[in-house]
Amino acid sequence: MSEKAWVSKARRAASHGLIERLLAEHTFALRRFIRVRLHSEQQHECDDVLQDVYMRLSQIEDLPVKLAGRLDTTRNYLLQIASNLIIDRARRAQVRKQADHVSNTSDQEEVPLYCEIYSPERSLANKRKLQRIERALQKLRPTQRKAFLLHRVEGLSYREISDQLGLSVSTIEKHIAAALSCARQAIAKEEHDE
């Protein structure tokens, strides 16, 4: 075996150990998160997502190095991965569902907002929504906006944001919730106007 291949194999082995340790350590938080996001108490559904998280982590090269930089936010990193996988699942399910319903086009029932956002062909509408959210965020206090964007866009944990802005974690949480409310209202208003 070439040295390079050996090194990458050793890395992968080390990485698997790390992943198992990570998942073991954060299993309660992860499972709770997945249960809430799926709105399901079904053990096997939760296991499926966890399995996906494992797969996703094992695809990341040099995971230890990447995690080293965010030691205190490892959990947030794991939640973010789980979150993305769940969104992806929902999107795929939505596509399947629409394919199934292609024949009976007559049903004009309202599509709930969360389905709209996940459906790929709505990207244009999404773009408009994003602009709407952006404008709404401009009306917020700068710290509220900053806290929200640092979390949603930069991927910082509440604690990191608290360090960066010099505010307590609970204040950061309040700011983020307020910004989300504001963004949601902007979207609701748009729907109302149409």
Add this chain to the structure above:
Amino acid sequence: MSNATSPFEAVASYWVTRLYSGEMTAQEERELQRWRTADVRHEQAFEEALAVWDLSAQLYRSANENNAQTGAQEKTSERSTPKPLWTKLAIAASIAFIGVLTVVTFIPTVDKPQASQPRIVEAAPQPTAAEEPATPNSTAFRITNQAAQMPLEQTRLFNTKVGEVSHIRLDDGSQVSLNTDSAIRVTMRSDERHIELLNGEAFFDVAKDANRPFVVATEEQQITVLGTAFNVRQRSDEKVLKVAVIEGRVAVKRRAKATSPEPTAQANAVDPSGSDVAEQFLLAGDIGAFSDHSKVIQQQQFEQAQVSQTWRRGIVRFDDAPLKNVIKELNRYRQRKIALQGSSVEDLKISGVFHLKNGDAILNAIAATLPVQVLKEQEQIYITAR
């Protein structure tokens, strides 16, 4: 659809924010599930808040496309090019990188599915770009990075000056961060990775290697790990060794010492022969304090265990701490020390997050919040009652 906003808007936003804190408790989960099932409108509000939440992760992308000013971009134009988080933190802290940066310190902040992620780029090591002129201003706080080649059986000394934090990447993949005014001696053996903490404070993120335990020895104690992250602090002016475990598990054991037989008849733990002494296990979230004759383990103080390592990013936090403790801690990083005058000021309480790179601005913050005044002299800075 629903008109303008549902009255459950705020509650739904609150729950989504809690969910993503990663710190939701079992009780909160039950409460949330109860709320969601109590009324279909609750569930709808929650799902819609989640949808907006998910969508908002793409804000950067659209902001980049139409160059709108968002809060995240108002700082500088640098923000328009995606940079890895670490670089951003570094810039935010106006840190000077010295030495060769061989570690790819790119952090995948968000792993969005699909191609909607212009922000994730490989970090090209940029030793020159980030390198600021090594100012003669020795009081400036700085963070340095280095990678250490360590041939087996060779011992190397690493140390930091006052006001310096150094991140060292060892051959085996482990990462050591040295806090201000600290020193360690590293020896890589075929059967052990041996670190001696000579003074100060160090954070270890240990790469797993079942065949080569990672041992951190201090004057009195020996800490053994296989793979974990933890913080060790032993200052010459503090008689206590503090070990804070962030992840995994470590074993702390009193070092066998031939010189001091210690005839004391201590209650359990210490074997006077020093040969087979009790090991103390610390788990993630634990903080252990060890002195000559006692040990105190604070269990599951997760927040504090986390706080114990913010210095790695050049940040110190205080929560309702007496001013004398704050000043003592800040002085660790300073050439020009701060002295408190008068006992009345010593016990004033202060809370806050201090960025060490801010230098003397910290003093202004203290002067603004407490009834004190700051006198700057050539040699020293004095804080007195106002």
